[in-house]
Amino acid sequence: MRVHATTALAAWLVIAVATALGLASGAEVHGQLRQEPPLSLPGDGRSVLVYPAQTIALRMSHAHPAHAALACTRCHERAATSTRADELLLPREAACVPCHAETDRAQPSVERCAYCHVGARLPSAEASAPDAIGRIFIPASRTPSPRLRFSHATHATAEGGCEGCHAGTRTVGLATRAQLPTMRDCMRCHAIEGLAAPGQGTSPEAGSSLACTGCHESLPDGRVRANLPEGWMNPPPWMAGMRHDHEWLVRHRWIAADAGPLCAQCHVERECADCHDGRARSRRVHPGDFLTTHAVMARRDETRCTSCHAVGTFCSECHARLGLATFSAPVTRGGERYHPPSAVWIRGPNLHGVEARRSLQSCVSCHDEGDCVACHGTSGVGGGGVSPHPPGFADSCGALLGSSPAACIRCHGDAETLRTRCR
Amino acid sequence: MRDRAEARRAVRAGRVGPAALAKVGLAIATLSWPGAAQAVDVEVDSDLSFQVYEVRTPSAATFLARRRFVGNLGLRLVEPLSEPDATGRRVRLVVAGRLRIDQGFSDDCLVDGSLCVHATDREARTEYQPLAADTRVDVPSLAAEITGLPLDGSVRLGRQLRVDTVGFTRFDGLALAARPLRELGVEVYGGSMVRGTSLAGSSPFDLQGNRYVPSSTPPDPRIDPARDAWIVGGTVRASAGPLFAASLDARYAWDSRGELLRRAGLALSSSPVDALRLDAQGTLDLLDLELIAAMASAELRLDPITIRASVDHQVPRFDPSTIWAWFDAAPVDQVRLGASGRVSPDLEIGGALRGRRVDRGDDQDLDAGLELHAQTRIEGAQISASGFAWSGALGPVAGASLEASRALLANVSIEGQLSVWHFDDPLRDQSYGTVISTILGGRWAITEQASVLLELQHAFSRVSGHRFRGMLVLSVSTWR
Known part of the structure; x- marks a missing residue:
């Protein structure tokens, strides 16, 4: 590549300025483009890739004595029979009506609706009353399905009841992602080999331990579906030293050497080879120039x-x-x-x-080996060569000569003579 | 021409032995596995990259004008052979293969540009380079595997990569794994080691020190002839939850000249309390009973800070059939103490102090270094910065890097990197100075499955002057 340096530099400057402007002023977009997930979770220790962010536009307190006294299934009627994690288990309005007489669709008003629905308002700023058909704008709640396999029905009789997994729910107002179980909660009963503490995962009701894909979504070949549109789902910090942070590039060789089967829950051999036997260099490993x-x-x-x-x-x-x-x-x-x-x-x-x-x-x-043999070989410098061996080599070279004599012969010529010298 | 024809005949005579035929048979058997034809899930991935750059070094009379085209094509077929059990496990057949083509269009040119020669022209005796090849076709992996067998067992046949405490190896052969008890797992494997001279092989995971010509090239007196090597090994894993886990690895390799490798490795890990993890690993070379690799590390998680300390010991090792294996190579010991943490939801920072010691017997090298890094997200842009500085017996070296990326349009992102390095090689007068490098790139997601990456790099240094590099990569990946 022979490019005139001045022309190339000028072109380079134009591209650099354009890129800098783009970095500084890029539009906020929500397209197909893959973005890295946020660096941290929103303070509750739960991955947004497993439990996507929620917006629950309701006003409700689980801690209220009247609510706390009720059985969970009194309002969450379908919880005990649900078999899929993507089923919506929030109470329907009918669950509230028996106690909350102010809920009356026949006589809608902002005040009545806003008693439970946060952000309830008239359809337009100019309106002073519900429109002709009684419409009041009710903000929708957004509760995306978790990326998990889970059956509430199977766990309905689990030790600890609902709060065994949804700990602290009776002490909070609105139950949020913070009351959803973490992976460690699951592992109290469902232990993956090598990850659960002694005594964990041995619950008789839980039966045998689960593979990762017992809970996580899987690919057709049985691996965890970790490569998601929003980014890679990385292991939690407590899991076998596997946190994929900045230092992971250096540390991963030790973890991979020790816990290969665990790596294989998400990765295939091709991903190792793409870097370690790649043909296009990685910028992170090989910095500029x-x-x-x-x-x-x-x-x-x-x-x-x-x-x-x-x-x-x-x-x-x-x-x-x-x-x-x-x-x-x-x-x-x-x-x-x-x-x-x-x-x-x-x-x-x-x-x-x-x-x-x-x-x-x-x-x-x-x-080439010959470059070294020229001086270090037994016919080299001074007629006897200069030994490149570590001190005391003669005391142990007998076994080496027996197992792999090719290198010895290259410098010393005759292996038989060496056998008398090597112990 | 006659010499050339004879050489080629010699190559053919030397290569098409029982081992080569076995490999061809294995490849055909794998591809014609009946389950593969009825596979319910197919993953195809491919990437094509074209790179243009040049390689210069101050003391060389020539530079390498490099233009390379690299293509990877991967195919992965999955056939469930049973219904899932209560835990979701099922027996599956997975057949996966990958084909790679690396085509170079490079010339070796005199630094003034007055002459370019083609290094792969064997007839040009003063220009021919025996290690160079224009075309390299290799198969990094091609294996059929059945997983989910009783005792959590699996069987894998074909070309495969293995990594454990002994290191990487790639072989054509058979691997078996089972976990008869929840606390105990066993793996064994064996086959022909993949080398640069293997059929459609490559050399990255071969033993260090070998110098073999690519398999498609006729032999050269300057380079060792092709030689098949064989490998067997195994691993035993035991665990008692996070409190204790251990794995013991052993590997043995040999060729017609003798033993190539006889090593054992042990890895121990423990997490006695939730916030603490301890690891230790060691690899023993059983040929001379020397500890050639060892590591001990401790990780303390005090949210939001993680503190890590580690020491490691490495002794360079070479193929014992080369003279390098029996030289007095000095062991390298390193110590590291670092911490990282999130100071806000979108800002992570960290740093480490490092020390390096090389015991050369009569003297020793001592070096110390500092590393810092930060990663954040500002206004939709991902920004990371890192830097390091070392000083000591190996001379001063320092570098800093700033990298940013962000979405520009719905399907387009751009990224840039600025790095500055300063180095001073005490052994070579010509190798000192500062390198300033900028990389600008963009990625266009054409569809959910296909994307194009364009990357341009400029660097300037006193050593090499201006240097430009361009890379274009098209990637496609899809499941059916």
Whole structure:
């Protein structure tokens, strides 16, 4: 790509300004575009992806002594028989009428309606009374269905009754999302392997434990449907150290190594490979112009590099084509020296030895084994070579020679002679 | 030409052995599985990306003018084989495969642009690069799996990826898993390790240090010949709820030259109280009984703050059939103490102190670093910022990044990133300076299933001057 720098820079400036203006003034839209969910939950510890935000435009107090004295099913009539989580179980008006005589549709007035319906008002600001057919505007409640599988009927006789799951309902005014059960509440009886505390999930009535998809919506292959239009449904903070926060990029390797089956509840192998064996780089892993800075980072954190890249092929291919490797094609090799002068790199302070011990993978990304054997092999420097082995290597190399002799032969030539030296 | 034809014949003679035939047979068997034809659910996903950029380095006589086209095509078929039981579990057949094509149109050019050569032309003996390939076709995964069997068992046959405390590996073979008790799970697997030289294989999860030519390329005297490797392993998991969980992994691999890998790993975790989680892992190389990886971490959740402390130990490892495996590579120890938390519903901040120590026997490297990050949502825009600074034996390096994205139109979002890095490589005079990079991009959701991403990057540094990079990605994903 050979682009005239001035022209390209000018074009770049125009695009940058346009993007900045767009970022600053983008319209609030509600289309198909996928947006990240809010960073936090609205203060009640329940995911908006599981329990979408509600608007209940009613005035009611569960804590009122008259209400608190009633059985839950007195008003929530269908709760005991409901078998699906998407069934609306809010009381109907008929449930209120026996006690609330002021509810009279025959004689509507704003005052009467607003006794229960928050925001009840006349159809227009100019009107002073209900219109000809008695209409008063009643704001609608919005209670989207939770993304769960749940049967109230199955749980009707569960320990603790309704408040076993809807804790504290009798002490609040309007019951909101904060009175809906959390995943931990469910796990008192339904334990997933490895996640429930001792004694949890052993309720005889609950039967066996549930898989994640016992409650969560599932994909056809049995995984949890975690990739939702609003964003990914991430594990709660308490679950097996799996909170997918900013540090997850570094921490996930440990959790995945330990709890792979749990990861597989939501993810497939392809998602691991898309990053670790991907062909298009991730901006989050490789920040801007990583081509310039990657050598510095490779020396500093090479184990992260090798979680995706094979040094001998991926790194070497590019370095060879740039003429940096000793096995590069002759026409690509330049006369300049990549390393410091031999006086300090090979001799004197022997910086190459220090660097090889510190970051051997960087060496392998350009050098062939033959480059090292030339000096370190037994026919190398001084006729005996310079041992690159760690101290005390001869005390343990016998087993290594027996199990994998190819590398020994490359430097030492004759394996039989070595067998007498290695213990 | 005669040499070339002979080389190709040699390749064919060397590759089409029993192992290769077994792999072809496995692929055909998987694809022709009777359940697949009657699958009730099909997921197709694909992405096509085109990238244009160049690779320059200050001491090289050439630069790499890179133009790449990468295409992925994935297919996933699901066939329920039984009705759900009381807990929702059912027996399912899942057949999943993925095909990838990576086509390069790259040239190696002299820095003054006066000459470009094609690195994959084997006839051009002074220009040919044995590791380079214009076309790479590989199959990252192709496996049939039956899940939901008795004892919570599953059977998986085909090309698959595995990760545990021993690390990643990809193999063509069979994996079995079962959980005979709620507290106990067992997994075993075995097959042919996937390498860059395998049929439609790739090398990322091969042992480090190998230098193999792509399977489609004739052998070169500078590079090792293709060699099949075999792998077996297993895992035992035990748990007593969050109070205690453990997994023990073992893996063994070998090829015709000897042993490649003999390792065992152990992972322990515990959450004795709700707010505290403890983890420890270790991997032992049984070839020389050295602890090559270890980690211990503690996480304390004091809402809304989470505090994490960890130490880890890593020793670089290489394929034991290479000489690198027997060099005295220094272990790297790191310590980290960090905290993060939400200071408001839409603002999360965090930071960490890090230390790094490399024991080189007669001396040691000591480095210290600081990291900070913040993430927020302002007026519909998602904004994140992060920064780090390190100093010590490896030289100073610092960087900061600011990233923002937001919806612009109903189906269009834009995003931008500004990053500034400063670095100084004490070993190379030419490698120091500041890199300023901007990335601008946009995503257009054409439909619910398809989207287009356009990303443009400009960077400037003293080392490489101006550098531009463009990427266009079309993604399609759908279930039937």
